[in-house]
Amino acid sequence: MLEERKKQILQAIIDEYISTAEPVSSGALVNRHGLNCSSATIRNEMAELEKAGYLDKPHTSSGRIPSAQGYRFYVDELVKEDDISLEEIRYITSKLETRVNAIEDLTKIATSTLSEITHYTSVAIGPQNGFQNIEEVKFVLLGTRMLMAVILTDTGIIKETIIKFDENITEEQVNTLNFIFNNKLKGKPLEAINKPLEEYIFSEMNYSLAVIKPVMEQFNKVVNEESKVYLEGANKSFELPEFKSLEVARNFINLLDTKEMMLDLLNTGFAKDINVYIGDEKENKKLKDFSIVTFKHRYQNKDLGTIGIIGPKRMDYSKVISVMKYISKKLNEKESEG
C-alpha cells in the first residue's frame, strides 16, 4: 500500500535510527543512503509518512523517528531475514555442537549464544508442564530416610526431587512405590499427578500414608512449580544510549527481576515461528520502551521452552530475527540427530 520509494525511505530512516539512536534528518538520509533525489523531496515524503502514521517528530524542527506503527511495518515487511555473517554462522554452529546431557543445557547455550551475537539481553524459560507426558518414574533410596524421585518425560526433560521421611524406608517400599507410580503414570501427562490420583492411591492401594503422603506432596510441588527464568547479558543493555534515562533503566531492571512478568511475556502468543512485540503491544506499560522477540525451542512439535530477546524498541530487528531463525533451525537439526 506504500509506494516503493516511501518504503525505501522508511526503511532508510529506521535503519539509520536503529544504528544512531538520533532523530533522522532529510539531509543525513541523502548523504548516507543512496537515494537519488534531493533533501527537499525527502522532506515531502517524510511529511506524508508522518501523516500516514509511520513516523514521529520529537519537536517541530527535529528529524524523524519511527512510530510504533513504523516499527511494526518495518518488522512485517522490510526486515531482512538473512542478516547473518558466515562468521556468526560458524560461531553458532560450534556453540550448539557442544554435547549436552540435559536438554535444558542446550536451551541455556542457545540463549547465551543469542546474547553474545546480538549484544542484547536474552532470556529463556523451560517448557510448560502441561504439554509433557510421563515416560518413567524412578524412586531411589538415599541414606535411610530420603528418597530421590526422578520423573522422565517424553520431551527429554528430567525432573528430580528429594523427599524426606520421618521413618526409615525399606528397599521393598521403594520397589512398591516404583511399581505403583509407573503403573498409574506411564504415558500420562504431568497433570495426572493430582488430587484424584492421591485419593486413588490412598483408598485402593491401601498403602502406608506415612510414605505416600510426602511423596505426593513433593510431586505436586514439582508439577506446579514455575519454570526457572534463565537470563543472559543483562549488563549489555546498559551500554545502550536509551538506558541513560533513569526511568528506562529502572523499568528494565524491574522487568527482569519480576519472574511472573517474564514468565507471562515468554509464555503467550506464538502465532508465528518468531514473534515480535514492539513497545507495549503486549498491553504492559512497563514495556513501553522495549521490544521483545521470542521463539519456541521445539522438537517434533514438542515444546522445549521459549527463548527471547528483550531490548530497546530501536533494536536491530533484522539481525535478531536472522540469528534467531538460524539458531531455531540448528536446534531442530541437533535434536533430530541425537
Place this chain on the structure above:
Amino acid sequence: MLEERKKQILQAIIDEYISTAEPVSSGALVNRHGLNCSSATIRNEMAELEKAGYLDKPHTSSGRIPSAQGYRFYVDELVKEDDISLEEIRYITSKLETRVNAIEDLTKIATSTLSEITHYTSVAIGPQNGFQNIEEVKFVLLGTRMLMAVILTDTGIIKETIIKFDENITEEQVNTLNFIFNNKLKGKPLEAINKPLEEYIFSEMNYSLAVIKPVMEQFNKVVNEESKVYLEGANKSFELPEFKSLEVARNFINLLDTKEMMLDLLNTGFAKDINVYIGDEKENKKLKDFSIVTFKHRYQNKDLGTIGIIGPKRMDYSKVISVMKYISKKLNEKESEG
C-alpha cells in the same frame, strides 16, 4: 581513642547520612539528634573529626559525609547488633520454618527473606566442593541409554547429573557401577573424583571403557563446576538515590552479572561470623561505591554456602548485621532439629 562526644557525633552523622543520603550539616545534627550543645560546637568537633580522617567534605561549604575510615569505625565500634523488631523476628521465624527437602532451598529462603527485610539486594552461593565428603553414590537407569548419577555428601547437599551413552546399559552394569564407585569414594572428599581414580578404574577394574568414560567425564564436570549464584531483589537497589548516577548503576549491574566476580566476593575472607567490606576494601575498583556484608550458612562447622548483601556504602549496617545475626542463628537451630 575517640572521646565519647566525638563518637556520639560521628554516630549521629553516619546515622543521619545513612537515612538521608545528603551531606550532614551541623544545624541538622543539633535539630534532629539530642545533642546538648550548639551548632558551633558541633562544627568544631566536625573539623577535628575530619582532620582525624573520619569525615569527608564534598566541597568547602557543604556538610560532612563519612569517609571510608569513618564507616569502618562505625561498623567496628558503633553498630547496634540488635536493631531488629519483634515483627521482623516473627517474619523471619515463619519463613525459616518452611519445611524443605533440599538444603539449598533453605539457603534460598534465607536469602530472599534477608532481602525482603533489609530492602537491599542479597546474593547466595552454595558450599565450595572442597569441604564436602561423599557419603553415597547411586546410579539409576533412565530409559535404556541414560543414567542418572546421584552423589550424596555429608553436608546434605545432593548433586545429580545425567549421563548419556551410545549403547544400551544393562541393570547389571548399573550394579557394577554402584559397587565400584561406592567402594572407591565413600567417605572421600569430592576431589577424590580425579584423574588417578579414572586411571585406577581403567587399569585395575578392567571395566568397559564405553561405560566408564562418560561417567568419569560427567563426574569431573560436576566436581569442577562453579556453584550457582542466587540473586534476590536486584531491583530494590535501583530505588536508592545513589543509583541515579549512571556510572554507579552500571557498575552494579556489571557486578551482579559477572558470576566470577560474585563467586570471588562471596568466597573469600571469613575471619568473623559476619564480615563487612566497605567500598573497595576488597581491592576491587568496581566496588568503590558499594559495601558487602556476608555470613556463612553453617551447620556443625560444615559450610553450607555463603549469603550476603550488596548495597550502597551508605547501607544500614545496624539493620543488616542484626538481621543477619538472627537469620544465622535460626539457620543453625533449624539444622540441629532436623
Place this chain on the structure above:
DNA sequence: TTTAGCACTCTTTTCTCTCGACTGCTAAAC
C-alpha cells in the same frame, strides 16, 4: 570551653542569549 554572629565559599537554580540543526513552504526548474 562553649556560643553567637558574620563574612565567605560553593552549589543549585533560573534566566537569557546565541548558535546551529531541521523543517515547511514558496517559487522556480525540469
Place this chain on the structure above:
DNA sequence: GTTTAGCAGTCGAGAGAAAAGAGTGCTAAA
C-alpha cells in the same frame, strides 16, 4: 506533475551571568 533551491521560522542545546541558599570557619564574647 514532480523535483529542487532557497529561505524564513522553530526549537533544543549550551554558555554565561546572576541570584538564592545552605553551610562553614573564624573571631570575639560569654
